[in-house]
Amino acid sequence: MARAAARIPLGKETESSDRVLQILSESARLFAASGYDGTSMRDIALACGISKSLLYHHFADKDEIFARIALGATRELYHFVHERLPEGAPPSARIRAFMTATGDYFQRYRWAWLASTASFWNDPEARRQKERMMWRDRYEGLIRTLISEAIEAGEIRPVDVALAVRLVLSSLNWMHRWHKPDKSMNPVQIADSYFEMIFNGLKQN
Amino acid sequence: MARAAARIPLGKETESSDRVLQILSESARLFAASGYDGTSMRDIALACGISKSLLYHHFADKDEIFARIALGATRELYHFVHERLPEGAPPSARIRAFMTATGDYFQRYRWAWLASTASFWNDPEARRQKERMMWRDRYEGLIRTLISEAIEAGEIRPVDVALAVRLVLSSLNWMHRWHKPDKSMNPVQIADSYFEMIFNGLKQN
DNA sequence: CTTGCGACTGACCGGTTGGTCGGTAGAATG
DNA sequence: CATTCTACCGACCAACCGGTCAGTCGCAAG
Numbered sequence: 520m521a522r523a524a525a526r527i528p529l530g531k532e533t534e535s536s537d538r539v540l541q542i543l544s545e546s547a548r549l550f551a552a553s554g555y556d557g558t559s560m561r562d563i564a565l566a567c568g569i570s571k572s573l574l575y576h577h578f579a580d581k582d583e584i585f586a587r588i589a590l591g592a593t594r595e596l597y598h599f600v601h602e603r604l605p606e607g608a609p610p611s612a613r614i615r616a617f618m619t620a621t622g623d624y625f626q627r628y629r630w631a632w633l634a635s636t637a638s639f640w641n642d643p644e645a646r647r648q649k650e651r652m653m654w655r656d657r658y659e660g661l662i663r664t665l666i667s668e669a670i671e672a673g674e675i676r677p678v679d680v681a682l683a684v685r686l687v688l689s690s691l692n693w694m695h696r697w698h699k700p701d702k703s704m705n706p707v708q709i710a711d712s713y714f715e716m717i718f719n720g721l722k723q724n
Numbered sequence: 725m726a727r728a729a730a731r732i733p734l735g736k737e738t739e740s741s742d743r744v745l746q747i748l749s750e751s752a753r754l755f756a757a758s759g760y761d762g763t764s765m766r767d768i769a770l771a772c773g774i775s776k777s778l779l780y781h782h783f784a785d786k787d788e789i790f791a792r793i794a795l796g797a798t799r800e801l802y803h804f805v806h807e808r809l810p811e812g813a814p815p816s817a818r819i820r821a822f823m824t825a826t827g828d829y830f831q832r833y834r835w836a837w838l839a840s841t842a843s844f845w846n847d848p849e850a851r852r853q854k855e856r857m858m859w860r861d862r863y864e865g866l867i868r869t870l871i872s873e874a875i876e877a878g879e880i881r882p883v884d885v886a887l888a889v890r891l892v893l894s895s896l897n898w899m900h901r902w903h904k905p906d907k908s909m910n911p912v913q914i915a916d917s918y919f920e921m922i923f924n925g926l927k928q929n
Numbered sequence: 930c931t932t933g934c935g936a937c938t939g940a941c942c943g944g945t946t947g948g949t950c951g952g953t954a955g956a957a958t959g
Numbered sequence: 960c961a962t963t964c965t966a967c968c969g970a971c972c973a974a975c976c977g978g979t980c981a982g983t984c985g986c987a988a989g
Binding site for chain 2: 935936937938939
């Protein structure tokens with residue numbers, strides 16, 4: 520239980536009981552597999568081996584469970600990647616680190632990541648997602664800054680920064696749609712290969 | 725109604741009444757906005773201004789409506805792109821055409837595309853999706869062949885073909901997660917820029 | 930005029946959903 | 960012993976889900 524719960528990225532400041540961590544962990548797995556709508560509170564309770572009522576003792580409603588997973592996954596992604604950017608290194612090396620760190624995060628917190636992105640769609644009620652979007656913007660701000668710096672430093676061509684950002688993020692974010700954990704290449708190696716291809720280009724010189 | 729229905733890609737052989745086209749069109753819009761589970765048959769009937777029963781007069785069940793949209797979108801994507809590959813042109817030019825044609829298809833059939841990709845997740849019942857996957861594989865086979873040919877022709881470096889395919893498809897497939905139709909750049913221009921960046925690389929030479 | 934047929938409707942069905950409520954067991958506190 | 964608090968459960972609810980069904984309407988063929 521504790522091992523599974525460890526796969527849920529949580530801020531160090533927030534203390535949660537084993538039970539709460541178990542609920543979050545099982546919910547992430549179910550949300551990832553079946554989506555938000557496709558996962559019922561009964562499913563979650565059954566997976567945890569507890570009654571449905573107990574879920575409402577620890578959480579206000581279904582949305583709070585999901586929001587906690589999604590917010591945690593997004594916030595910690597920022598911190599995780601930010602901490603792994605080598606200080607003082609040239610921008611291109613930091614871009615590479617940004618990409619491989621994201622791949623690393625993806626394989627560590629696979630269920631939480633999948634859960635938070637699988638149900639990105641149907642969230643018209645943006646109030647609860649506001650803080651999550653803030654961290655997402657900070658995360659995207661990292662790569663935007665790095666690419667701008669790389670252009671200033673003359674390491675990469677003066678391309679459209681916004682589009683280059685989208686290209687990098689697309690390659691990383693689309694991985695969860697096709698990558699299976701038992702593949703020969705892990706997400707870090709894939710992210711590294713992506714960087715090489717994007718940076719050097721496919722063209723034969 | 726007919727104009728909206730025209731946004732639904734259907735094979736030329738299938739003849740459908742206006743009513744059926746209207747149902748497909750409205751359903752695509754709703755599925756795109758709220759996902760499969762988030763769209764009820766009542767929602768669809770209300771959007772069409774008809775009774776819920778009438779939906780079952782024209783379609784066997786909810787799944788058939790979705791399957792028809794998703795299968796049509798996937799099958800026609802293959803044909804659309806395949807027809808737009810310039811014969812006899814060098815592989816790199818054909819890769820570029822593959823990408824811009826996909827962007828073009830995306831902006832033409834936005835709702836159907838969004839509907840079919842938004843609910844990619846929760847489809848464990850693969851029987852009905854089998855034909856759809858066949859067309860998806862053919863579509864992906866196009867770009868795989870083109871990249872292999874480009875390597876043989878010496879136009880691009882001998883990179884990992886599977887990964888290069890994923891990189892190209894990621895950039896195109898992730899577009900629907902961030903692109904809004906009112907943006908200054910349209911999907912064709914974006915796809916063209918992606919090709920340029922991927923082909924030539926970001927590195928300053 | 931009658932028959933048949935496709936388009937169409939409203940009332941209804943069993944099942945599932947997210948969520949509520951009254952209550953219990955047990956450990957800690959006084 | 961009495962009180963309080965937290966973790967926990969089973970029974971229950973209104974609302975909504977996908978889907979069914981008997982029947983209505985207008986129109987075209989005999």
